[in-house]
Amino acid sequence: MNLVKLTINSREVEVQSGTTILKAAEKIGIDIPRLCYDDDLSPVGACRLCMVEVKGARSLVPACVTAVSPGMVVETESPVVIESRRTTLNLLISNHPLDCLICEKLGDCGLAEYCYKYGVKESTFQGERHDYVIEENNSFIIRDLNKCIQCGKCIRACDEWTGIHNLDFIYRGFDVKPATALDSTYVDSECVFCGNCVTVCPTGALTEKQMKRQGRRWEVQKVKTTCPFCGTGCNFDLNVKDGRITGVTANRTSIVNGRALCVKGHYGWDFVQNEKRLTTPLIKKDGEFMPATWDEALDLIANRLKGIKEQYGPDAFAALSSARCTNEENYLVQKFTRAVMGTNSVDHCART
């Protein structure tokens, strides 16, 4: 592979030919702003935020889709570049509700982050604004296309990760938007509610319903774990605030799934906080379950099991362990069955 030498912000860098300016800059720690670009999606060069100055070029070029060439001299934060970015952001927010005070994406919103960085606080363009109805008729995703910046990442995530092509741009000009086949709501489309579009959306256009008003993005602690819903072994982050789970977000470092999830992994976690969860032991008395302390319950179990073992022998006992529980729990259950009860009768439900 050929190596190409170029200069970015007066620093030399050498990369393989075919590398984009954006990636070459990343290599030496220079972060070029981007909204439609995502490492895990194909590049489209749509948002124009990543424009940079290339000496000798007639106009600014989009860094996310422009390949490096030998001897190229690039400026990523020169005055004309900054001016161009301010204009781009200015245009984007001219038709964007600036209700950041209550927006669920704040703290994880690309648009707000770059407006902050470039000091753009309101638009100088006054024009027509969209007035789409906010879509909330499903349990998982809130869709507020008033906040959409037409970056198209949701379309690509649906195509390239989930692979079902539920979304595409429809209409033209001012009215262009990512939509389902008949411009229906997600519920009435082919949507499988994986939420992968939500994961990539850089604005408050797509947000997780379960997380609504449960805490600001910067208040939650993220705990990476393994999905409990199928054998694929996807990883994700449980978001926790004040000892409660507020939601699941994707974690890019997941070796098997990257940031892709399915509806179960993304939104099925809430069984954990179902109010029907058992929190104390129950002992059946005259056909009715009565709450008991751990000590009462464990003493009763130990006495009954000891008695049955003495009277009928170890093989009068059997245990079912669980294909849902951890390895450590399974190991302990089989050890208990073998070492304590003295029988090999331990199995679990799914022998598939």
Place this chain on the structure above:
Amino acid sequence: MAGLATTFGSGAMTNSINEIPDAEMLFLIGTNTTEAHPVIGYKMREAKRKGAKLVVVDPRRTDLARIADYWLRLKPGTDIPLLNGIMHIILQEGLQDQQFISERTENFEALAKTVKDYQPDVVSSITGVPVEDLYAVARLYATTDKAMLFYTLGITEHICGTDNVMSIANLAMLTGHLGRPCTGVNPLRGQNNVQGACDMGALPNVFSGYQKVIDPVVRAKFEEAWGVSLPENPGLVIADMFEKAHTGELKAMYILGENPVLTDPNSNHIRSGLEKLDFLVVHELFLTETAEYADVVLPAASFAETEGTFTSTERRVQRVRKAIEPLPVLANWQTVIKLSQRMGYPMSYATPEEVWTEMASLTPSLAGINYQRLESDGIQWPCPTSEHPGTAFLHAGAFTRGKGLFQGIDHIPPGEVPDDEYPFLLSTGRILYHYNVTTPYSPGIHSMWSEEASEMNPDDAAKLGLATGDKVKVTSRRGDCVTNILVTDRVPPGMLWMSFHYANSPANALTSAVLDPVTKTGEYKVCAIKIEKI
């Protein structure tokens, strides 16, 4: 997994999930992957987009069947003649991998003898698959270098489940599709940690790492580590447990995190077995149908409330991390320890990590894995030493048992077939939105998909005067239940397809008690029923 263990000496997915997008052919037998293992399904669609050929063997027109290059809509329960027919063609056309067969396998003659009888036209009439498709798929698989085979519940939940698995293994060996990336025989395990539960020895015949309880050397090792003498006879498998509960030989059970009343075939038999026990402890998140029968119910902690590990279908051990405190105060591992102590056997682990460390020290195939090494990506077993990187694909160079064992396998018709009285075939499976027993407790998921809809072909619906949304009573020789009908040509005529996720239409009240003689897996997939409008 007994089938693969016989053929190769090891019963797990041979290859890895992230090899899928680079494969040139995916051959799916009885797996509705996009619903049961959605993210694996995404990777299959990705492979297809990149040009891989896709073959789907399934009576139902699943999502992947819709985009398949070849969709073989076989009659339920005819997997073995189909596979034998494909192997017949491969041998007839000389497309087998002769070098692989002679260097890496044994007993080839038995296979060749058996499949000789499976002439394409005979196979076509048994399976309903056109002869041209048999030829096309046989040639495609035999001549594609990077071809991966997948199967799941569909193939193991039959009376001949073990034989089906061995037939699939035969096919892969015949064409040398093993021991390399993007090949292999890949069972997709249903539950999140069914692989781990098996690996940990939650099975009546083996300790952790499939070390046999009948082996005196193995037993001596565990006796020394655990400080007790251990029973030498294999214990009861789940189906036999309920049998012995009926006969009164089994008096007490402890059930952790499982709901056999809902998820096991022939639930009426299970209910009456549970009723007969003197003493039942159920350790569960919710007061499930099974917990109702308990004398003592212990509250369980969920995956979010404990440290630990799960092992995925590709043998990858990964960390589970505690996000919130256990709702019932005690995590499940702590509960088992306390119970053990009260029974007079000391267990003193301060953390799940200490449990893992003990297990790994006794288990050669996992000995190299510790929590530090699991911090980022997890590790795929076998991993015998702390320097070993883990194993992405099995059987490179040699099989676990040495040579791969071919077996000639003949067709066993399903244990129960439709007749005049019970004219329909019931088939059950998993749907995307649900996962056995926890998802019905997810308020979000429940609100979107709360009622069972059983799929029926438009022809049958017309004959019975049924439309989508109508309620019917479904009766088998073992029980009955009520369900809503969804009219769709996803299912062939003569079949009703139900999932087993909903307590208010328990499909497993209907299913067959006929068990695979080796694994004792219930025949969930095929059973005869009648359907009446109500």
